[in-house]
Amino acid sequence: MPEDNPPPDVSPRAAVARRIAALRHARGLSLTALAARAGIGKGTLSELESGTRNPTLETLYALAGPLGVPLTGLVGDEAGRSVSDGVVDAHLLSVRTHDDGGTTEVFWLTLAPGGTRISPAHRPGTVEHFRVVRGRGHAGERGAEQGLGPGEAHSWPGDTVHTYGSEEGAEGVLVIETPGDVPGPS
Amino acid sequence: MPEDNPPPDVSPRAAVARRIAALRHARGLSLTALAARAGIGKGTLSELESGTRNPTLETLYALAGPLGVPLTGLVGDEAGRSVSDGVVDAHLLSVRTHDDGGTTEVFWLTLAPGGTRISPAHRPGTVEHFRVVRGRGHAGERGAEQGLGPGEAHSWPGDTVHTYGSEEGAEGVLVIETPGDVPGPS
DNA sequence: GCTGGCCGTTCCATAAACAGAACACTTTTG
DNA sequence: CAAAAGTGTTCTGTTTATGGAACGGCCAGC
Numbered sequence: 001m002p003e004d005n006p007p008p009d010v011s012p013r014a015a016v017a018r019r020i021a022a023l024r025h026a027r028g029l030s031l032t033a034l035a036a037r038a039g040i041g042k043g044t045l046s047e048l049e050s051g052t053r054n055p056t057l058e059t060l061y062a063l064a065g066p067l068g069v070p071l072t073g074l075v076g077d078e079a080g081r082s083v084s085d086g087v088v089d090a091h092l093l094s095v096r097t098h099d100d101g102g103t104t105e106v107f108w109l110t111l112a113p114g115g116t117r118i119s120p121a122h123r124p125g126t127v128e129h130f131r132v133v134r135g136r137g138h139a140g141e142r143g144a145e146q147g148l149g150p151g152e153a154h155s156w157p158g159d160t161v162h163t164y165g166s167e168e169g170a171e172g173v174l175v176i177e178t179p180g181d182v183p184g185p186s
Numbered sequence: 187m188p189e190d191n192p193p194p195d196v197s198p199r200a201a202v203a204r205r206i207a208a209l210r211h212a213r214g215l216s217l218t219a220l221a222a223r224a225g226i227g228k229g230t231l232s233e234l235e236s237g238t239r240n241p242t243l244e245t246l247y248a249l250a251g252p253l254g255v256p257l258t259g260l261v262g263d264e265a266g267r268s269v270s271d272g273v274v275d276a277h278l279l280s281v282r283t284h285d286d287g288g289t290t291e292v293f294w295l296t297l298a299p300g301g302t303r304i305s306p307a308h309r310p311g312t313v314e315h316f317r318v319v320r321g322r323g324h325a326g327e328r329g330a331e332q333g334l335g336p337g338e339a340h341s342w343p344g345d346t347v348h349t350y351g352s353e354e355g356a357e358g359v360l361v362i363e364t365p366g367d368v369p370g371p372s
Numbered sequence: 373g374c375t376g377g378c379c380g381t382t383c384c385a386t387a388a389a390c391a392g393a394a395c396a397c398t399t400t401t402g
Numbered sequence: 403c404a405a406a407a408g409t410g411t412t413c414t415g416t417t418t419a420t421g422g423a424a425c426g427g428c429c430a431g432c
Contacts, residue, residue, distance in 0.1 A: 012247040012257060031380060041421035046381060053419065056240045056389080057261070061198040071198060072258040075243070094256070094277075094294055104319045106292065106359055127337060131315060131361060133290045151313060151363070153339070173292055173361055175317060177337070217410055227391040232411055239389065242419075 012075070016060070017051040019074055023067045024049075037066035087115035088164055090174070107174040109164065111137050116165030118142065125179035126158030130172055137170030139163065148172075198261065202246070203237040205260055209253045210235075212275040214298045214355065223252035254294065254357075273301035274350055276360070293360040295350065297323050302351030304328065311365035312344030316358055323356030325349065334358075 024034050031049070035042040040062055047053040064071045089110040109130065130139045131153040138145040139154060142161045146154040148170070156162055158176060210220050217235070221228040226248055233239045250257050255277070275296040295316065316325045317339040324331045325340055328347045332340040334356075342348055344362060 012243055016243060030378080032378075035421095042380080043382075043422070044420060047419090050381090054242045054244050056242050056419070057198055057202060057246065058240050059419080060243065060261075071261045075246075075257045075261055093292055094254075104359075106294070108292070129317060129339070133361075133363060151341075153315070155337075173290075173359070175319075175359055177319065216408080218408080221391095227389095228410080229392070229412075230390060233389090236411085242389070245389080 011051075013054055014051045016055070016074055017049050019076075020045075020063060020067070021049045023069060023073075027067060029066075034063070034066055038062040087112050088117045103178045105176045105178075107176070109172055109174045111135070111164060111166035111170045113169040114167060116163055118161065118163050121160050121162075122158045122176075123178060124159045127155060127177045128158040128162065129153060129155045129175040129177075130164070131174075132170055132172040134172070135166060135168055135170030137164065137166035137172070139165070197237075199240055200237045202241065202260055203235050206231075206249060206253070207235045209255060209259075213253065213296060215252075220249070220252055224248040254296075273298050274303045289364045291362045291364075293362070295356075295358055295360045297321070297350060297352035297356045299355040300353060302349055304347065304349050307346050307348075308344045308362075309364060310345045313341060313363045314344040314348065315339060315341045315361040315363075316350070317360075318356055318358040320358070321352060321354055321356030323350065323352035323358070325351070 024031070027034075029037075031045055032042050035045040038045070040059060044053070044055075044059065045063075048055050048059070060074050061071055064074055067074075089112075091108040091110070093108055094104075094106040128139075130148065132148040132150055134150055136147065136149050138147045140146045140156045140162060142163050144156070145163055145165075148154055158178075210217070213220075215223075217231055218228050221231040224231070226245060230239070230245065231249075234241050234245070246260050247257060250260055253260070275298075277294040277296070314325075316334065318334040318336055320336060322333065322335050324333045326332045326342045326348060328349050330342070331349055331351075334340055344364075
């Protein structure tokens with residue numbers, strides 16, 4: 001049965017809702033005040049921030065002005081954001097979803113000097129490719145890491161435990177390919 | 187004269203309309219095909235591209251996936267400029283300028299079916315790397331192109347004439363490394 | 373204690389965005 | 403040359419996002 005099992009809420013609606021509410025609070029504006037400045041109904045804004053509504057482009061545009069952000073600041077998804085843990089900084093450049101449900105993610109990876117990060121296994125069939133652009137580093141399946149200098153690349157299965165690291169620091173392009181077509185329940 | 191000079195149309199609606207149409211053409215998708223992949227009505231998409239509709243957030247999100255761009259790529263101003271000549275669509279994901287003046291550019295390349303593009307030599311020392319993610323294509327120094335399928339990669343010097351092409355269409359990640367060496371004043 | 377102002381939420385009628393069908397038109401195929 | 407398959411646009415009824423009104427909760431000032 002197609003039970004609607006909403007995961008952790010990845011919907012763009014919830015993300016935008018959170019972002020608007022956060023920006024409004026940061027500006028010290030009340031819901032009523034922001035609605036007035038944006039020229040939209042306060043009920044609209046209320047339900048929008050609670051994630052129960054699916055705003056139109058023009059509603060978002062009306063809000064972007066008074067909030068002092070470009071439209072991309074409201075809808076900005078994870079692309080362009082960095083995830084950093086002090087050792088590895090992964091800057092997501094692109095996400096592609098393919099017909100079969102597989103995805104291709106492209107990251108700019110910055111490895112801090114002297115650090116190593118252990119990454120858990122991803123889903124079966126995942127493949128990772130890392131091309132070093134600057135510095136020297138090492139990456140690959142744990143126990144089978146390969147040293148890499150500028151211009152060198154290495155590929156490995158992402159569905160086992162793997163590591164990234166560098167002694168002197170390194171930067172490069174990381175491509176993660178996740179397969180689609182998980183045998184659905186049918 | 188009370189001519190209501192129709193403004194250059196700065197409305198977000200028209201801008202998004204143009205962007206979606208441009209991306210769709212660059213991918214070689216028909217309106218019908220894109221609507222199907224996005225899971226939206228074709229009438230919806232038609233009127234959306236003509237600028238007569240005010241799309242909701244979720245409609246935009248549905249389109250972003252099949253078009254292979256983040257949401258910001260649809261509503262953003264220049265977020266990731268695309269250069270297309272009908273055969274090759276190069277979507278710039280990232281540019282890095284290094285200390286020595288060298289640069290690394292990361293593109294998402296979409297090769298239209300049945301086309302080949304000849305690219306002139308870049309500056310000496312430039313190196314290009316192309317990794318195919320979907321479809322099949324060929325790339326490399328002219329006369330020494332290499333056939334590539336999903337997951338395969340090829341590197342070649344960018345300072346000679348080289349080509350990109352595909353019979354059935356292909357997509358992948360292209361990395362162009364330009365050396366520093368700029369006779370900087372210092 | 374009341375009273376008035378502002379807060380955010382919930383409800384309502386209207387306008388419009390939606391999916392899909394019907395359409396005219398062009399290109400391909402036999 | 404006719405049939406078939408493709409293109410994008412226009413029309414339909416249904417769904418839903420919208421602005422505004424009504425509502426209860428909270429705090430200040432008389």
